[in-house]
Amino acid sequence: MMEAGVVRVSSNEIGAQMGLTASQIRQDFNCFGGFGQQGYGYNVPKLRDQLAEILGMHQTNTAVIVGAGHFAHALLHNFKFGNCGVQLLAAFDILPTVVGTSIAGVPIRHIDTLEDYIQKHEVDIVILTLPSNKAEEMAKRAANAGVRGIWNLTNEALPPMPNGVLTESMHLSDSLLTLNYYLSDASESENTEEN
Amino acid sequence: MMEAGVVRVSSNEIGAQMGLTASQIRQDFNCFGGFGQQGYGYNVPKLRDQLAEILGMHQTNTAVIVGAGHFAHALLHNFKFGNCGVQLLAAFDILPTVVGTSIAGVPIRHIDTLEDYIQKHEVDIVILTLPSNKAEEMAKRAANAGVRGIWNLTNEALPPMPNGVLTESMHLSDSLLTLNYYLSDASESENTEEN
DNA sequence: TAGATTGTTAATCGATTAACAATC
């Protein structure tokens, strides 16, 4: 909306755009504070700024990526880490042919140096883009080395991590299976809403 | 569990592994039918098979991918479409340098031929891995050409599609921001009761 | 049979929606 130059919006309009009720918009915002003004609605730039603050888009967490394969390439070339409050420092891999090279300006280091690097640079987040069967092992190594969070992009579920390290997983297969389910006969008796 | 050779499991054990109550496991399964046996629990291979059936892992939906960039490379090289009940037929792009080549055996065609291809091959699903600002346009073109579902992997939200075409979106930025939020101060006061 | 564990109903809890007074 900001890009479109919209300055003012009501909970009703936001709800309509998102497929939610106006009540829900107001209730949810008010979990974090009163961002609006009676009789007016919400000021778009101000609202965006406050939400950005809550989501931590302004802070900077440092991150490294483990597994410098195709997925890592895709992220390093296209994903706007800066917009998510994340600064990407380095990538790690085991292949001698890629170690020492760089992707989109990010250097690739050998996986054996992971722990040292995490400690020396106080890395906050480890991003997992490696083969699923190595995900748990690497997550634990990173957690023990002192990261605060793990962004798991493999299709493997991770067990709880030591030291209260947080895990956020994103399973492509879950998402595709969800679509598949709604396209299948199995869901036919359900309603016809889409998200 | 199947890979580990486990044959029998109780709702209690499943719940413990997933961080849910046994009640929830049983309630949820029973939305789709009674898969267990009193006094025994659930037979792992049988349960897996029944869940696979419900999720449509056995059927085959055809799919094409729009945007043959790094993300498409990552998917075509590593993602097990077959395990999700999806058969990937082709990729589409606008760059003359990639049109006519192929990735992991999947041919890349020119985006102008998208509608024709969808109709001729009765494509079920379109996968969007293109720049965000083109996502909506391409989604609509695909929907109008007759696909049944759209798997949106861009960071752009899609409006409701024509013809009741379903949309399943996967936003990497949402996921990373979620992690960021839990790592930030903003979530620190979360569990504290106040006024 | 005795023990275990489901399927299912009832109780509890939390989240969404509706309503409206406050107020810009």
Place this chain on the structure above:
DNA sequence: TAGATTGTTAATCGATTAACAATC
């Protein structure tokens, strides 16, 4: 002031948890 729309409380709804009879 009059109209609009929030913040917030109360009502409703749905989802989770607890309990237990059925039964393997």
